[in-house]
Amino acid sequence: MKHFEANFDGLVGPTHNYAGLSFGNVASQSNAAQISNPKDAAKQGLKKAKALADMGLVQGVLAPQERPDLHTLRRVGFSGSDADVLSQAAKASPVLLQACASASSMWTANAATVSPSADSADGKLHFTPANLVDKLHRSIEPATTGNILKAIFSDERYFAHHQHLPEHPHFGDEGAANHTRLCHDYGQAGVEVFVYGRSVADLSRPAPVKYPARQTLEASQAVARLHQLSDDRTVYIQQNPDVIDQGVFHNDVIAVGNQNVLFYHEQAFLETQAKLAEIDKKMRGNMHFIEVPTAKVGVQDAVKSYLFNTQIVTLKDGSMAIIAPTDCQENAAVHAYLNELVTLNTPIKAVHYFDVKQSMQNGGGPACLRLRVAMNDTELAAVNPQVMMNDALFARLNQWVDKHYRDRLSTQDLADPQLLIESRTALDELTQIMNLGSVYQFQR
Numbered sequence: 324m325k326h327f328e329a330n331f332d333g334l335v336g337p338t339h340n341y342a343g344l345s346f347g348n349v350a351s352q353s354n355a356a357q358i359s360n361p362k363d364a365a366k367q368g369l370k371k372a373k374a375l376a377d378m379g380l381v382q383g384v385l386a387p388q389e390r391p392d393l394h395t396l397r398r399v400g401f402s403g404s405d406a407d408v409l410s411q412a413a414k415a416s417p418v419l420l421q422a423c424a425s426a427s428s429m430w431t432a433n434a435a436t437v438s439p440s441a442d443s444a445d446g447k448l449h450f451t452p453a454n455l456v457d458k459l460h461r462s463i464e465p466a467t468t469g470n471i472l473k474a475i476f477s478d479e480r481y482f483a484h485h486q487h488l489p490e491h492p493h494f495g496d497e498g499a500a501n502h503t504r505l506c507h508d509y510g511q512a513g514v515e516v517f518v519y520g521r522s523v524a525d526l527s528r529p530a531p532v533k534y535p536a537r538q539t540l541e542a543s544q545a546v547a548r549l550h551q552l553s554d555d556r557t558v559y560i561q562q563n564p565d566v567i568d569q570g571v572f573h574n575d576v577i578a579v580g581n582q583n584v585l586f587y588h589e590q591a592f593l594e595t596q597a598k599l600a601e602i603d604k605k606m607r608g609n610m611h612f613i614e615v616p617t618a619k620v621g622v623q624d625a626v627k628s629y630l631f632n633t634q635i636v637t638l639k640d641g642s643m644a645i646i647a648p649t650d651c652q653e654n655a656a657v658h659a660y661l662n663e664l665v666t667l668n669t670p671i672k673a674v675h676y677f678d679v680k681q682s683m684q685n686g687g688g689p690a691c692l693r694l695r696v697a698m699n700d701t702e703l704a705a706v707n708p709q710v711m712m713n714d715a716l717f718a719r720l721n722q723w724v725d726k727h728y729r730d731r732l733s734t735q736d737l738a739d740p741q742l743l744i745e746s747r748t749a750l751d752e753l754t755q756i757m758n759l760g761s762v763y764q765f766q767r
């Protein structure tokens with residue numbers, strides 16, 4: 324049996340826009356009210372996904388969500404025709420309309436936490452959609468995320484789907500952006516590392532003062548229980564609250580792992596040495612800890628360039644490559660660091676750069692755009708084949724984007740009833756292309 328890690332990238336939705344909705348996410352806030360280009364955004368994402376498929380990696384695509392979300396707008400009291408609801412909301416609360424129109428489900432690293440069958444007691448691959456309660460615009464994602472995941476990973480012999488955690492700050496959960504699975508071989512039991520921003524129960528632990536800590540320890544522990552992980556192979560690390568206050572709103576902005584490599588910034592964690600020792604012990608040794616010192620790359624440069632929001636992938640020959648945003652090339656310190664990294668004695672031998680600027684301007688790099696699913700070939704054979712990236716799907720999705728997407732969108736346009744019609748028409752066609760059935764409210 325073959326074991327590997329598949330990536331499922333979020334397709335950027337037709338309403339991709341810059342609304343400045345994410346307090347604590349510097350890019351989102353500083354690009355508020357800029358004009359976006361949904362067509363370019365979707366094509367940039369598709370290009371990255373296709374390039375990874377062409378490198379021999381297993382690559383899938385996840386469908387975007389229905390936006391503007393008329394269901395939520397009606398739930399909070401707007402009524403009448405769809406056009407009425409949009410115009411009332413735009414007048415009464417532009418921020419609310421923006422929250423209901425965000426294409427934020429494109430960042431599928433926040434869609435769910437995934438544990439492979441090798442790690443769980445029942446031998447199933449587990450999914451828990453993230454509740455994303457810290458941000459209104461993201462808190463409306465988990466139910467549809469669950470529907471989409473179930474439509475793709477539907478075979479109950481292999482896949483276990485859990486409901487998202489209770490929607491309260493106690494269980495603030497941001498999914499895989501705060502979770503890294505380490506292993507020696509993808510098919511062997513690994514060590515699942517959960518990184519949290521604060522603990523609700525233990526108030527003696529430090530917490531950020533300026534920006535929110537989106538992930539709680541309690542949420543991480545709940546997901547580990549649901550996924551039937553063994554304590555012996557689970558590690559909880561607190562993120563350094565000082566870096567959260569400098570714009571590191573998810574752990575995947577400051578650390579990334581793959582197999583036996585953990586690539587992280589010197590300031591990423593609290594109690595770093597003790598936690599690395601625990602990882603090493605639970606991994607039974609042979610780890611590569613690649614620590615980036617502040618003297619080489621400061622936290623600000625890491626946040627701006629997204630050096631750690633990169634993907635580390637294992638290629639066919641067993642070597643690893645980094646998938647980085649072009650922003651890393653444009654930052655002198657980061658570019659110099661990456662040039663040096665590939666010459667060091669680590670498994671990482673190459674860096675490939677991709678332009679994902681439309682997503683970056685909202686604080687989402689290459690790693691945010693993908694959900695990792697470590698699996699084996701029997702499990703892959705049970706995945707909906709219509710979502711897997713190949714030449715035909717790439718061509719079909721590019722045509723679909725060309726047909727339905729705008730190349731310019733402002734936050735004012737979000738109230739345009741025509742945008743809603745375009746978006747629904749596009750998604751309806753997409754569910755046929757990807758054979759998803761009726762996953763959206765408007766189809767039910």
Ligand SMILES: NCCC[C@H](NC(=O)CCC(=O)O)C(=O)O
Pocket residue numbers: 340341342343344345348351352425427430432433458461500573685686687688691
């Ligand atoms: N993993 C990357 C997530 C980025 C995402 N940005 C946003 O939602 C910005 C949306 C806006 O401001 O229009 C977030 O902060 O959760």
